[in-house]
Amino acid sequence: MQQSPKAPDPKEDPVSHVDLNQSPEEVLEYWTEERMAAAKPREIQLPEPGPGQDDQD
Secondary structure (H helix, E strand, C coil): CCCCCCCCCCCCCCCCCCCCCCCHHHHHHHCCHHHHHHCCCCCCCCCCCCCCCCCCC
16 A cells, blocks of 8 residues: 655755666556556645745746
């Protein structure tokens, strides 16, 4: 059973990464149609805006 991700530490970088030890071909071979169909996107938790940060879009 997959565990729920822990709440992000505000001091940590909110973007995660992994060092790949597989070739691009091996990665593409792993992602079969069945795996793609069963895949679920990772939940993205954006940081709360800090004081003085207004939406300027």
